[in-house]
Amino acid sequence: MTQSWGGSWSAEGWTVRLWAPEALRVDLILDGHEHPMTAQAGGFWSATVPARPGMGYRFRVDGETFPDPASRCQAGGVHDASRVTGPDDFPWQADWGGRDWSGAVLYELHLGAFTGEGTLSAATERLAELAELGFTAVELMPVGQWAGARGWGYDGVLPFALHPAYGRPDDLRRFVDRAHGLGLMVILDLVMNHFGPEGACLHRIAPAFFDRARHTPWGAAFDFAQAPVREYWIECAEYWLGSFRLDGLRLDAVHQIAGPGAETFLRTLAQRARVVDPGRAIHLIVEDERNEPTLRETSYDAAWNDDFHHAIHCLLTGESHGYYASFARDPMDDLARALLRGHVEEGQPRPGQPRPGQPRPGLTRPRGHPCAHLPTTAFVNATQTHDQIGNRARGERLLTLADPQGVRTAYALLLLSPYIPMVFMGEERGAITPFLFFADYAGELAEAVRKGRAAAFSEIAALGAEAPDPLAEGSFALSHLDWRDNDRARDWLDLTRRALAFRAARVVPLLASGPRLEAQVERRGPAALRAVWRFAAGTLRLALSMGTPDPAPCPPRGARFDLGRPGIDRFALSVGVEPG
Incomplete structure (x- = not known):
């Protein structure tokens, strides 16, 4: 596909293009030498010239000079000349086909x-x-x-x-x-x-x-x-x-x-x-x-x-x-909703927000639409x-x-x-x-x-x-x-x-097996909850205390990860995964 913006290489040399639909004249200034550019359909201007990587260039548009808005490399700051870059020939070493999104942990x-x-x-x-x-x-x-x-x-x-x-x-x-x-x-x-x-x-x-x-x-x-x-x-x-x-x-x-x-x-x-x-x-x-x-x-x-x-x-x-x-009205309830559905605000009126047609200064209108049908990886x-x-x-x-x-x-x-x-x-x-x-x-x-x-x-x-x-x-x-x-x-x-x-x-492995089949979240007092997500490959269970111990904690089954002591510590998390 022909590149519309910036510079590219071909057998004929280096071609550079610019969209300036209202311009009467556009010139390429390459390494100090002026090359008139040709008007093309749709408001683009083009020039094909001999060039070497590292050369500096600018465009002169109706007498005013600019760097390339699609510059791949500058000679200095944003007001300076752009530089011609060579064809991609980096010696890549890694044999890489990417990773599945279900395993993503972003930094x-x-x-x-x-x-x-x-x-x-x-x-x-x-x-x-x-x-x-x-x-x-x-x-x-x-x-x-x-x-x-x-x-x-x-x-x-x-x-x-x-x-x-x-x-x-x-x-x-x-x-x-x-x-x-x-x-x-x-x-x-x-x-x-x-x-x-x-x-x-x-x-x-x-x-x-x-x-x-x-x-x-x-x-x-x-x-x-x-x-x-x-x-x-x-x-x-x-x-x-x-x-x-x-x-x-x-x-x-x-x-x-x-x-x-x-x-x-x-x-x-x-x-x-x-x-x-x-x-x-x-x-x-x-x-x-x-x-x-x-x-x-x-x-x-x-x-x-x-x-x-x-x-x-x-x-x-x-x-x-x-x-x-x-x-801030009930953040634990909002956390439970986020764990259950993904988003909290899905278009419903909420305390602290105006109702549709009744905007209040400093607050936004209700936003969103239901998103619980999306996979958790979304x-x-x-x-x-x-x-x-x-x-x-x-x-x-x-x-x-x-x-x-x-x-x-x-x-x-x-x-x-x-x-x-x-x-x-x-x-x-x-x-x-x-x-x-x-x-x-x-x-x-x-x-x-x-x-x-x-x-x-x-x-x-x-x-x-x-x-x-x-x-x-x-x-x-x-x-x-x-x-x-x-x-x-x-x-x-x-x-x-x-x-x-x-x-x-x-x-x-649960996420890779497909979308959740079922999700449940239960509040346990003012600052505790339990959650269950069922996937094709198994079930993920979670017990969380965020300031008040769960009065009757139910430890997750299967392989376990624990932080703190559920039912005892104010802050505690217990996660369990059951296969199948």
């Missing part, structure tokens, strides 16, 4: 804060430790290039280009090859709903790329009714999956991929992503705050499930602000994520907010329940280092970001404290993971290792 990490060096090379050296603990997949926060040297990655403007702070493209290939050699999948978080506030050039190259009738909370919305817009993002997905042999994608905030053409885009993206390499399983995850089942019913494997997180968080911390409001559960930690004023982890034994019990529940677990970096070792929001802007934009974060956390200032400055390099430094070996780390690592070994040996 979310930010490459810049995962190690002291903040590079792919340094992260590669840590992969063996994750595999030894029992993780089966690494989920990378976005790596597409954004303005500045540090950031979360969700403000990218060159989504095809690896951010140079992390290394070169072959460093990512070495990371993936090493992961595969250890049995680890690599999932990449991609942002296809907006560009960041600095360095996006498509606003001027192709204003038609954007939907003037719609705006996201983070920037201009894309017009997915335009075939070249859909193709841009689909080719971006194909590039990362194909050139880097990734095992899947997590699509950020798909609820903001909306308007005419959005449904076609998401369906086509899934179809084409899965055939990038027919010999390798590709897994697709969405973040969708609507709690909609449709994508998972048709073409996507799973969705992040914030409802599980919110129930756990409110249960352990007692917090009730913002989106925690409805989950939900990615977490007790901590980059969002839920980093969007707090001080970036606190759960261990600094709640009873440590309660946090341990919730963590074990996450790893052993029949949903797909995701751990945020450091959680496996009981980390208490914060993960703050950080960025690297200058001038008016920096001040706007600073003021915006301060306004969002005005209640902290009212208490005589301030949120850390997101633009300060120290905020980034504070967010680096602490790898020190101490008693707490060893205790948490041992729990992680034991729980994931039990999951691999006992729980995953």
Whole structure:
């Protein structure tokens, strides 16, 4: 299939294409030499020229010069020239056909804060430790290039280009090859709903790329009714999956991929992503705050499930602000519902939320539709994520907010329940280092970001404290993971290792046997419950106490995993699996 965006190689040389439907003239400036580009059907411009990998190039559109919005590699920052990249010829070593989704245990990490060096090379050296603990997949926060040297990655403007702070493209290939050699999948978080506030050039190259009738909370919305817009993002997905042999994608905030053409885009993206390499399983995850089942019913494997997180968080911390409001009313009941059905909010009116047609300030409308018919593997559960930690004023982890034994019990529940677990970096070792929001802007934009974060956390200032400055390099430094070996780390690592070994040996075979045949969850007093899930290959039973002992605990039968003493300890978990 002909590539619509960016550069590609053929027998004729190097061909580069750009969509600029309103332009009168477009030139390619390659290594200082000007080459007129030819207008083609549909608003594209093209040039085929002799080139060498490493050459710098730009586009001149009606007299204004830009980098390639589909650049695979930059000579420097987002405003600098793009570089010609060579054909893919990396010497892959791992013999890899992928892994079944039922065995997924995700480890979310930010490459810049995962190690002291903040590079792919340094992260590669840590992969063996994750595999030894029992993780089966690494989920990378976005790596597409954004303005500045540090950031979360969700403000990218060159989504095809690896951010140079992390290394070169072959460093990512070495990371993936090493992961595969250890049995680890690599999932990449991609942002296809907006560009960041600095360095996006498509606003001027192709204003038609954007939907003037719609705006996201983070920037201009894309017009997915335009075939070249859909193709841009689909080719971006194909590039990362194909050139880097990734095992899947997590699509950020798909609820903001909306308007005419959005449904076609998401369906086509899934179809084409899965055939990038027919010999390798590709897994697709969405973040969708609507709690909609449709994508998972048709073409996507799973969705992040914030409802599980919110129930756990409110249960352990007692917090009730913002989106925690409805989950703070009876978090144990919400946890029971999450274990039974997957999502908690499925379109029903709930205390703390307005009824349809009766919106109240500061609260959202009821959201979602019934999802209990989906397999348990269609939900990615977490007790901590980059969002839920980093969007707090001080970036606190759960261990600094709640009873440590309660946090341990919730963590074990996450790893052993029949949903797909995701751990945020450091959680496996009981980390208490914060993960703050950080960025690297200058001038008016920096001040706007600073003021915006301060306004969002005005209640902290009212208490005589301030949120850390997101633009300060120290905020980034504070967010680096602490790898020190101490008693707490060893205790948490041992729990992680034991729980994931039990999951691999006992729980995953149930999930691999097919969807749950039956599920039951019974409340046992104010803070205890029992749950049963029946699968074709056996039955999973669970007894949980989250602050009050079960008055009459019934130990699960079969192979057992216990944390605490059911019926005695305030926090306890007992899990049993019976085959057949």
